[in-house]
Structures are given as structure tokens and as C-alpha cells.
Amino acid sequence: MDKRMVRFGNKPQIAFFDFACCEGCQLSVLQLEEHLLDMLNHVDVVTWREAMSEQSNDYDIAFCEGSITREEDVERIRAIREQASILVTLGSCASGGCHNDLKNQWPMAEMLDLVYGDMAEHFDTIPSRPITAVVDVDYRTYGCPVSLPEFVTVVKRILTGQRYEPPNQPVCVECKLNDHLCVYEKGLVCLGPVTRCGCGAICTQFGDPCRGCRGLMDAANLEAAVKALTREQAHSIVRRVVERYRFTEEEIEAKLRIYNNWPELKLEESVANDD
Amino acid sequence: MPTELVMPHEAVERFFGRLIDEGPVMGPRERVSQPGFIHFDWLSDAADLRLNYQTTTIPPKKAFFPPREVLFEFELTDPLKITAVREAESFTLVGVHPCDLAALRMLDDAYAREPAEACWPANRARARVIGVDCMPDEYCFCTSTDSCYSRAACDLFLTPIERGYLVEVLTPAGEDMLRVSDVSEATDEDREQAEAFRREKAGAMTARLDATPEELAEILESEEHTELWKEIASRCYSCGSCNTTCPTCFCFDINDEFDLGLTGGRRMRSWDSCQLAEFALVAGGHNFRRLRWQRVRHRWYRKFVYLYRTFGRPYCTGCGRCSRACTADINIVDVTNEIINRARERDRQGVQG
Ligand code: SF4
Ligand code: SF4
Ligand code: SF4
Ligand code: SF4
Ligand code: SF4
Helix, strand or coil: CCCCCCCCCCCEEEEECCCEEHHHHHHHHCCHHHHHHHHHHHCCECCCCCCCCCCCCCCCCEECCCCEEEEEHHHHHHHHHHHCEEEEEEEEHHHHCCCCHHHHCHHHHHHHHHHHHHHHHHCCCCCEEEHHCCCCCCCEECCCCCCCHHHHHHHHHCCCCCCCCCCCEHHHHHHHHCCCCCCCHCCCCCHHHHHCCCCCCCHHHHCCCCCCCCCEECCCHHHHHCCCCCCCCCCCCCHHHHHCCCCCHHHHHEEEEHHCCCCCHHHHHHCCCCC | CEEEEEEEHHHHHHHHHHHHHHEEEEEEEEEEEEEEEEEEEECHHHHCCCCCCCCCCCHHHHHHCEEEEEEEECCCCCEEEEEECCCCCCCCEEEHHHHHHHHHHHHHHHHHCCCCHHHHHHHHHEEEEEEEEECCCCCCCCCCCCCCCCCCCEEEEEEECCEEEEEECCCCCCHCCCCCCCCCECCHHHHHHHHHHHHHHCCCCCCCCCCHHHHHHHHHHHHHCCHHHHHHHHHCCCCCCCCCCCCCCEEEEEEECCCCCCCCCEEEEECCCCCCCCCEEEECEECCCCCCHHHHHHHHHHHHHHHHHHCCCCCCCCCCCCHHCCCCCCCCHHHCCCCHHHHHHHHHHHHHC
């Protein structure tokens, strides 16, 4: 066997596909530049609309971004699944949930009217969902846009035939290991304590709060979030936030929904305590 | 009695400047990108050193046990090539508060226990340490944990006085550092001022535990306190910040990472936390502390019972970092006193009833 432990005999053919999204994940991957060149030593890219004009339906590994929001998306992702020996979801839209899923709070007909007006009858829409909700997926990557360190790790894992389980720890862990100021001290609300890490806590490194773009980690304690953010007489690091915003439960719910509305986030049901 | 000298204000910057010229120096300084945020980092200019600072978020143990580090690099040649990544250069760690000095000694003891850990003592051996005294904030409770006056693990210790610092020379290495500095003998007046500083420090401590370490260990051993742990757990994120900021926590995780070339990579070590859901998950899927309240409880028992019984002192320095960092407002002093007071209340009722 090749010492590099590459699991494919020949270079695997890879393809990128997009569904409903801003295509920011693909753009981010293009920003990897020199990493990308290293990666290209091990693979042949056969389809990548954002980067090249050729196309092929013969590929081994499919990287897919975006949400499924139409019946035809369902068929298309199923066909990709059929062809690809490895399916990788890129970013939160595809892997867990993202802004698109916010529309699920309202009736679909209402959404069509709002967006297309008179033309609504020519379009169809279904509640938005991640690709992982429609087909089996071999590797998942999160982030809006996709966290590049995680993307690179996943590529290495694929090429060396290893599994990848996304980390199931909060952003606070990475933030603390970075030795940065906790943004609560600046009076900003951070979703780091409930959000799946893996981005390197990149936002808090630059003094911004985590907005939760990688989605809730498993067993995120939402009851703790409500209790902390509405705490009477908080005397610690959360005090400034509590006093500044005077959050209601609905407001906290709305904040959490942004990246976590598939399936629909209902705080009342999610806070049924212990793990 | 250690030798006591005085370093006047005007000599301080020169002294640290000379240390920086001699070799790497880590100490409390402002992070350039985050004004006001003081953390331990390498110094290139003595003017950046902040000896008068409130406790940092991440403790100075990071000088010897970095949050993330490379243990060795490997190349997938035949045979496999492994290159240990070992820093060898001597350095000086300065500006360490007494609670953090106590913590260094605790980690010396913990890591020396069989099976001994190799990196910590090797890193400790290449560093000199200078401590400095401090005033507490609302989270400090070092008078309850016997750390307030610690001089453990340090070569020089500085206490602010009117003329500058009273310098306790605690080791030959400490003496050596002072060899070309402008220091003079301390007078009785200087000593009295240092003593007054310490009195003021202890007097300013607003947070304290309502029991001695031994009483606390007995209370924790005497019953389960499950209700309380469940109450706390309902508010706890399991975010691990109480561990990643703690100067006495010593758990770590190990991971291998390939280069994108796939011809080699490195073995990485990083801090771990017993509050994280997967900390006690072992192969086969069994988790020793699956429930959040079991993990919350574990932190208290570890610090105040298991390690207390093993090493004869609580593995908590009273630095208050875990309380400062907790975005769920879980305060170690409040919770501990709640346990103590509930237990005493039950005892009283037991006696009456
Ligand atoms: S800034 Fe956010 S992620 Fe960082 S420690 Fe604070 S709450 Fe956690
Ligand atoms: S810090 Fe939060 S918002 Fe920022 S990239 Fe990470 S998960 Fe997304
Ligand atoms: S706990 Fe004590 S030694 Fe530590 S910073 Fe506070 S006052 Fe200083
Ligand atoms: S820092 Fe607070 S919320 Fe986070 S694990 Fe510790 S006690 Fe729980
Ligand atoms: S348990 Fe908390 S107060 Fe005690 S040493 Fe650790 S961080 Fe400091």
C-alpha cells in the first residue's frame, strides 16, 4: 500500500454541488488557496461550478452545500447520493440547520406569496431542511460559512480512510484555550456555551460574540441559557448582559432559532433538563 | 527567614528589562488587540509588564503546560520516523500571585505521582519564578484555602511597599537574578509596610468558605447532596470554563493530526475538562458520568475530597477563576457554602428532632 495511506487506488474524482444557500461555503473553500493546492495533489476535481466550467457526472466524492427546500432538490440529492461513494455536507445549511429553516415558522403558501407575489403559482416550496435530514451522509462539516479547519480535517480523514465525528463540545472550550477575553465582559451575548465548537472560536478571537452558526451541540443545556440570561441579581460575568437586555424567553428563543430551526426549535420542549 | 531586600520603583523596569535581555520572560501583560485584557504572555519590553493586575482568566500554569502543544512529529517513512518536540531554553515566569504559586506546587505533586508525567517537571526545571502579592477582588477566597501567603515554587517574591517592592529571596536562583540589581537591605519600616499590605489583603477578602478544608471534606463525604447537585446542574452549560481556567486542573486529551500532504503529521495535546459530556466516555460507549449533575458533583469531590485526601490539601487555591469565568453565574464559594450550611442545618434539626 502507498505509504501515504490514501484509500483510493487512483486519484478520487470529487464534485461540488450547491442547494438553497448563499454559496458562501464554496467561496470559503476557494479561499484555502495553498491548502487547496496540496489537496489537489490527491484528488481530481471534476465538477465545481464556482471554480471551473467543465462538468462530469462521474465522481466518487460529492461535497454538497445548502438546504433542501423543493421537491426537486430531494430528487437531486438522492441522485447524488446514488452516484457518490462518499457524501460530505458542507456547512450548517447542509449539515444541521441554518437561516433557511427560519421560514418553517410560517405556512409555505404565505412564504411563496411574500417572495414571489403574483408569480407564486409557478413555484413550489417545502419546509427547509438540511441534507442530513433527507439522505444518509458520510461526513458532516458545520459553520456559516463552513469552518475551514474542519473542512481540511475532513478532507484528510477521507483520504486516509478515517471516520470524522464533529466535536461535541461548546465553543467556550476553544475560546478559553485561545486565552481571549470572554465577550460577556463587554456586555455582549455569546452563544458559545451551547454551540458546537470546531471553528477555533474565530469570532470571539476578534472580539465578536459567537452567534451559534455551527448549531447547538448535543445535550446543549437551553434551560441553563434561559436561567443565566434572565437571572435576577446575577453578580458575575453575565450581569452586564442581563441588565442591558432584560431578555424575555421569546427573545432568547428567537436568538437560538437562527441556526437551529430544524426541526423547529421550541424552547419549552428543549429545556426538559438533564442531558 | 528569607533574606529581604528592597527594589526601589526606579529599579524595577531595569531589573525586568535585564531579565528579558537574558532570555524569554513570561508575565502578565495587556493583549495588544484587547485593551484592558491582562493575560500571561511573552514579554519583549519590560514596560509592558503589569505587576499590579487582577487575576488573569487563564492561569500561569500555561507556561509549563500550554493549552495546546505538539508532543512529537511523525513521518510515515519505513520505519516510522518520530521527532520529539521539546523546548529546552530556560525562561523566567514573573508576576505570579500567591494562589497561583500554590497551584504550581500542587501540580508538581500531582504529576510526580506514579505513573509520573514527564513534560511538567521538565518544563518546571527550566524556569525561574518570581511571585508578586496582590489585593483580592470579590471572587478571591485564598484565606480559606491556605494560599494567601504561599511562597511555594518561587525564587523571588515581591510585595508592594512605598519605596517600591520588598523582595524576599527564597532560593539561590533568586539571589542570582538580583546580582547586578539596585537593591538594598530592607529596614524595619519596609518590613512593617509589607506586613501592613498583607493585613490589608486578608482584611479585604469578602468571599470565604464557611468551613475548614477538613470539615468540608467530611461534609461532602457524609452524604450525597444529590438534590443540590441537580439544582446546580439545571443551570450548568457543561461548558468546561471552570476547568479550563483552573490553575489546579491537570487533565488533557491527545490527538494525532495529519498534514495535508498525508506523509506525516503531529501528536497534539490539549487541556481537557471533566464537565464536558464526553470526558468520561470510554471505548464501548460507556460514560462514567453521563448525567450533568454527576459531572458537577465530580468537580467538587475532586477538589475538596479525593485530592484533599491524597495530598493533604484541597486542590483549590481560592483564586476564584471558575466563578469569574462561569457564564451561568455558578459561584464556587456560594455553592460550597450552600452545601455546608444545608448540612449544618440538617444536623441541627437532627439534634433537635
Ligand atoms: S466569549 Fe463566548 S465562547 Fe468565549 S468563553 Fe465567553 S461565552 Fe464562551
Ligand atoms: S464562534 Fe460561533 S458564530 Fe463564530 S464561527 Fe464559531 S460557531 Fe460560528
Ligand atoms: S486568590 Fe488571593 S492570592 Fe490569588 S489573586 Fe486573589 S488575593 Fe491574590
Ligand atoms: S463554567 Fe459554569 S456553566 Fe460552565 S461547566 Fe463550569 S459550572 Fe457549568
Ligand atoms: S476550583 Fe476555582 S477557585 Fe479553586 S483553584 Fe480552581 S479555579 Fe480557582
